[in-house]
Amino acid sequence: MRIDVVTIFPDYLAALDLSLVGKARRAGLLDLRVHDLRDWTDDRHRTVDDTPFGGGAGMVMRPDVWGRALDDLLPADGPARLVVPSPSGEVFTQRRAEALATEEHLVVACGRYEGIDARVVEHYRDRGVAVDELSLGDYVLNGGEVAALVMVEAVGRLLPGVVGNPHSLVEESHGEAGLLEYPVYTKPPVWQGREVPDVLLSGHHARIERWRRDEALRRTARRRPDMIAALGEDALDRRDREV
Numbered sequence: 001m002r003i004d005v006v007t008i009f010p011d012y013l014a015a016l017d018l019s020l021v022g023k024a025r026r027a028g029l030l031d032l033r034v035h036d037l038r039d040w041t042d043d044r045h046r047t048v049d050d051t052p053f054g055g056g057a058g059m060v061m062r063p064d065v066w067g068r069a070l071d072d073l074l075p076a077d078g079p080a081r082l083v084v085p086s087p088s089g090e091v092f093t094q095r096r097a098e099a100l101a102t103e104e105h106l107v108v109a110c111g112r113y114e115g116i117d118a119r120v121v122e123h124y125r126d127r128g129v130a131v132d133e134l135s136l137g138d139y140v141l142n143g144g145e146v147a148a149l150v151m152v153e154a155v156g157r158l159l160p161g162v163v164g165n166p167h168s169l170v171e172e173s174h175g176e177a178g179l180l181e182y183p184v185y186t187k188p189p190v191w192q193g194r195e196v197p198d199v200l201l202s203g204h205h206a207r208i209e210r211w212r213r214d215e216a217l218r219r220t221a222r223r224r225p226d227m228i229a230a231l232g233e234d235a236l237d238r239r240d241r242e243v
């Protein structure tokens with residue numbers, strides 16, 4: 001997979017050279033390229049923004065600069081998908097990360113200031129480019145870069161070969177089961193006078209699996225009842241309903 005990230009703060013994305021995403025890049029599993037939007041400006045001040053039509057505070061990012069950048073990065077007939085992190089976007093979820101991880105090419109446009117001129121998204125949608133305006137949640141950031149870091153990591157870790165044990169992706173929170181993850185424990189068996197649940201030391205795999213499912217259901221029902229409500233009718237078996 002190729003991911004192009006366009007930003008006026010390329011250094012913000014340096015964290016993607018680390019850890020799993022960095023390993024994926026070095027292994028050739030992820031072709032991640034970070035671009036400075038100012039490379040597409042046409043004035044000596046390398047201007048990317050201007051005052052908003054209709055007045056109001058702040059500045060808006062210019063469509064002409066973004067257009068030159070995205071024309072270079074979004075091939076006319078290519079499979080690329082344009083992702084625009086925005087507080088007014090659809091919520092970015094694990095399901096969306098899974099969908100994006102199947103794409104050949106993503107271009108992530110990081111807005112700053114009051115945002116990007118609305119004609120940019122319109123223009124590429126009208127040209128037949130798939131455009132996802134995506135939000136991390138109901139809060140505002142100073143720019144799309146932090147959201148781009150989150151999205152690139154959430155998508156990159158799903159690529160085949162990136163995470164050592166693919167099975168661990170299944171049992172995660174928001175994984176296939178649609179539940180939050182059960183609590184986890186490791187050595188020492190007693191810490192601060194607190195013991196590990198006996199069932200986890202029993203070696204009885206069926207009981208351990210049942211305990212983990214029960215804990216995931218309890219945790220989800222307590223913290224995210226909306227996720228329980230969203231489960232399909234056949235998602236809960238008789239034993240689940242006893243939890």
Ligand SMILES: COC(=O)c1ccnc(N)c1
Pocket residue numbers: 085086087111112134135136137138139140141142143144147
């Ligand atoms: C400028 O971008 C944002 O403020 C932003 C992006 C994605 N999700 C959010 N909740 C905010």
